[in-house]
Amino acid sequence: xxxxxxxxERYAADFEALEGMEPPNGSAWLRGVRREAxxxxxxxxxxxxxxxxxxxxxxxxxxxxxxxxAYPFDVDMDAVTEAFLRQQGPWSDDWxxxxxxxxxxxxxxxxxxxxxxxxxxxxxxxxxxxDGGGVxxxxxKLAQSGDGFTAVNTAxxxxxxxxxxxxDTTCERPVHLVFVSSGASPDRxxxxxxxxxxxxxxxxxxxxxxxxxxxxxxxxxAVTEIVAQEGSGVEHYRYMTEGAGxxxxxxxxxxxxxxxxxxxxxxxxxARIARNGLSVLLDAPxxxxxxxxxYYTTGSEHxxxxxxxxxxxxxxxxxxxxxxxxxxxxxxxxxGRVLVRPNAQKTYARQADKNVVLSDGxxxxxxxxxxIYADDVQCxxxxxxxxxxxxxxxxxxxxxxxxxxARSLFVHGFASEIIDSIELPALRSHLDRMFxxxxxxxx
Amino acid sequence: MLEIHNLRVSVEDTEILRGVSLAVGEGEVHAVMGPNGSxxxxxxxxxxxxxxxxxxxxxxxxxxxxxxxVMPDERARRGIFLAFQYxxxxxxxxxxxxxxxxxxxxRVYQGREELSAREFDKLLRExxxxxxxxxxxxxxxxxxxxxxxxKKRSEMLQMAVLDPRLALLDExxxxxxxxxxxxxAAGVNRRRSPDRAIVLVTHYQRILSFxxxxxxxxxxxxxxxxxxxxxxALELEEKGYEWLRDGATAGDR
Ligand SMILES: Nc1ncnc2c1ncn2[C@@H]1O[C@H](COP(=O)(O)OP(=O)(O)O)[C@@H](O)[C@H]1O
Ligand SMILES: [Mg+2]
Numbered sequence: 164x165x166x167x168x169x170x171x172e173r174y175a176a177d178f179e180a181l182e183g184m185e186p187p188n189g190s191a192w193l194r195g196v197r198r199e200a201x202x203x204x205x206x207x208x209x210x211x212x213x214x215x216x217x218x219x220x221x222x223x224x225x226x227x228x229x230x231x232x233a234y235p236f237d238v239d240m241d242a243v244t245e246a247f248l249r250q251q252g253p254w255s256d257d258w259x260x261x262x263x264x265x266x267x268x269x270x271x272x273x274x275x276x277x278x279x280x281x282x283x284x285x286x287x288x289x290x291x292x293x294d295g296g297g298v299x300x301x302x303x304k305l306a307q308s309g310d311g312f313t314a315v316n317t318a319x320x321x322x323x324x325x326x327x328x329x330x331d332t333t334c335e336r337p338v339h340l341v342f343v344s345s346g347a348s349p350d351r352x353x354x355x356x357x358x359x360x361x362x363x364x365x366x367x368x369x370x371x372x373x374x375x376x377x378x379x380x381x382x383x384x385a386v387t388e389i390v391a392q393e394g395s396g397v398e399h400y401r402y403m404t405e406g407a408g409x410x411x412x413x414x415x416x417x418x419x420x421x422x423x424x425x426x427x428x429x430x431x432x433x434a435r436i437a438r439n440g441l442s443v444l445l446d447a448p449x450x451x452x453x454x455x456x457x458y459y460t461t462g463s464e465h466x467x468x469x470x471x472x473x474x475x476x477x478x479x480x481x482x483x484x485x486x487x488x489x490x491x492x493x494x495x496x497x498x499g500r501v502l503v504r505p506n507a508q509k510t511y512a513r514q515a516d517k518n519v520v521l522s523d524g525x526x527x528x529x530x531x532x533x534x535i536y537a538d539d540v541q542c543x544x545x546x547x548x549x550x551x552x553x554x555x556x557x558x559x560x561x562x563x564x565x566x567x568x569a570r571s572l573f574v575h576g577f578a579s580e581i582i583d584s585i586e587l588p589a590l591r592s593h594l595d596r597m598f599x600x601x602x603x604x605x606x
Numbered sequence: 607m608l609e610i611h612n613l614r615v616s617v618e619d620t621e622i623l624r625g626v627s628l629a630v631g632e633g634e635v636h637a638v639m640g641p642n643g644s645x646x647x648x649x650x651x652x653x654x655x656x657x658x659x660x661x662x663x664x665x666x667x668x669x670x671x672x673x674x675x676v677m678p679d680e681r682a683r684r685g686i687f688l689a690f691q692y693x694x695x696x697x698x699x700x701x702x703x704x705x706x707x708x709x710x711x712x713r714v715y716q717g718r719e720e721l722s723a724r725e726f727d728k729l730l731r732e733x734x735x736x737x738x739x740x741x742x743x744x745x746x747x748x749x750x751x752x753x754x755x756x757k758k759r760s761e762m763l764q765m766a767v768l769d770p771r772l773a774l775l776d777e778x779x780x781x782x783x784x785x786x787x788x789x790x791a792a793g794v795n796r797r798r799s800p801d802r803a804i805v806l807v808t809h810y811q812r813i814l815s816f817x818x819x820x821x822x823x824x825x826x827x828x829x830x831x832x833x834x835x836x837x838x839a840l841e842l843e844e845k846g847y848e849w850l851r852d853g854a855t856a857g858d859r
Binding site for chain 1: 655657677678687690696699700703708709
């Protein structure tokens with residue numbers, strides 16, 4: 164029963180086939196990591212249980228667990244061009260970038276850096292060969308706490324992005340990681356992977372984009388690990404627009420050192436089921452994170468933002484602010500969990516989620532939670548389960564605007580609070596445009 | 607201009623307007639008065655086309671044509687304006703863009719050209735001055751964080767910019783201090799002209815000392831129980847509504 168749900172055998176068969184294709188001089192270390200992860204996946208399966216499954220309470224992943232998603236052994240790297248990518252998501256010629264097609268590294272579309280400009284931006288596969296040390300120390304470590312999705316991503320670990328900002332370095336050039344699904348054949352899965360290492364007192368700006376064709380059934384199962392060392396500052400953006408028939412599970416793991424700061428904003432649009440999972444561990448004094456998000460769902464889409472903040476050390480602060488716009492018969496989930504451990508005195512934690520519902524059929528499940536085991540803390544949470552936009556839309560129409568203009572102005576206004584705080588002009592203008600027009604296909 | 611014939615309106619199976627008839631001609635100023643809950647906002651909202659009301663009988667004609675099947679945006683483009691009793695906050699929607707989009711829509715419908723950005727800004731500055739609204743408020747999001755009085759004046763600014771033929775003001779006078787009330791009244795008086803009409807909905811007669819209506823109607827329990835000239839407002843001020851209520855229920859039986 165469990166086996167038919169996890170579909171373990173299907174993944175194991177692809178795993179064997181992939182391992183068989185490895186060159187004999189491949190990294191033994193990596194082989195070990197993958198085998199371990201496959202074993203973990205066998206144990207964990209996909210989190211499809213409906214009972215007692217708090218982390219996936221409002222998102223049923225049975226459609227993913229039941230499907231046969233195949234590893235893309237044949238990726239046509241020429242199928243994706245730069246011109247195509249420019250249309251798909253945010254873009255700036257000033258950004259350094261690594262591009263992955265169905266998880267496979269595209270040297271052609273990427274601009275790698277190996278220490279010049281103070282930045283190391285290379286394919287993980289290549290980095291493991293050259294100097295395994297730093298990479299081995301961190302790759303897969305934070306992700307060990309993950310669920311079956313993360314485990315199966317690690318089991319197929321091959322190409323991926325390594326972003327390294329050395330100690331005391333300010334990386335002026337924003338880094339763009341583009342993960343594009345080709346949609347070349349139905350039911351393919353890709354395993355985007357990124358490891359981001361921000362050295363002591365370094366500064367880094369990072370954009371992750373997950374894009375795919377508007378139609379078609381595919382599965383993107385992504386894992387990102389970010390380690391921010393003492394005194395570092397990471398500005399992070401995560402942009403996801405997958406097709407309406409796609410499945411997307413993103414799992415990000417962040418660890419913040421003493422006095423470091425992590426500012427992250429995620430944008431989610433589209434996908435039949437999309438999950439944006441973010442776990443932040445604050446275990447050193449003075450670490451701070453600001454986690455923002457904006458999601459827009461239409462049709463029968465389903466977007467789930469799940470944020471885990473672990474205050475494991477004293478004197479750290481975390482601030483979550485998410486906004487959602489729901490249309491059609493779509494569904495959105497926001498669950499944020501803040502854990503303040505007994506020794507985490509002087510913690511500041513806030514979480515808030517605001518939603519607006521544009522149609523009768525849309526639904527939001529919001530479930531913020533604070534678990535506090537220390538006494539000298541300031542913690543707040545608030546959620547508005549979904550103000551109905553009807554009065555606002557009527558107000559605008561009563562001034563002469565047609566319904567479409569009214570909705571578009573309203574949606575843009577609601578989103579602008581988040582969009583206006585983006586520090587990258589190219590990303591800001593992209594999102595500005597995206598939220599100025601009605602949803603694709605109407606709603 | 608506006609003719610309401612025996613209008614019956616229900617909300618969630620409760621009848622709120624129980625046969626209202628009213629005619630408003632060009633150049634006229636009417637006051638609709640009545641205590642809270644008598645159906646004044648319902649009447650104004652139905653004329654503006656707000657969803658959620660079920661018209662179970664009668665008709666509303668504007669320039670001789672029924673409005674009931676006309677979308678609210680088209681009513682606005684034809685020149686009907688409702689100043690809301692509770693104006694809606696629109697976070698992130700800037701006043702300028704809001705007003706420009708609205709005016710563009712109205713002008714295009716009426717076969718006129720959209721104003722250029724420069725022409726619009728000139729018009730807006732003028733109307734802001736007239737309305738006496740703080741220009742800094744205009745730079746902010748529509749009604750967001752505005753005080754009650756600021757919201758009412760923001761409605762007056764919208765009215766001044768859109769220049770409707772029929773303006774319905776739902777309790778625009780309530781919650782205003784005397785200076786604000788004078789400003790609002792001046793704005794309304796400025797609109798008096800032979801081809802425009804104004805309907806003031808209010809439960810105080812206070813504003814009527816500044817805007818002198820041609821006709822006063824008393825709405826009570828969903829019915830117009832009395833109509834008259836401006837002296838009726840003064841009588842209401844003195845005697846309240848109860849004497850009319852008794853008469854109404856007596857006539858009902
Ligand atoms: N949307 C609504 N849902 C339920 N009852 C309503 C609604 N709108 C108005 N009513 C009821 O209709 C009656 C008249 O309301 P309203 O038109 O707002 O009166 P007024 O503006 O004269 O104070 C009141 O009893 C009110 O409770
Ligand atoms: Mg009212």
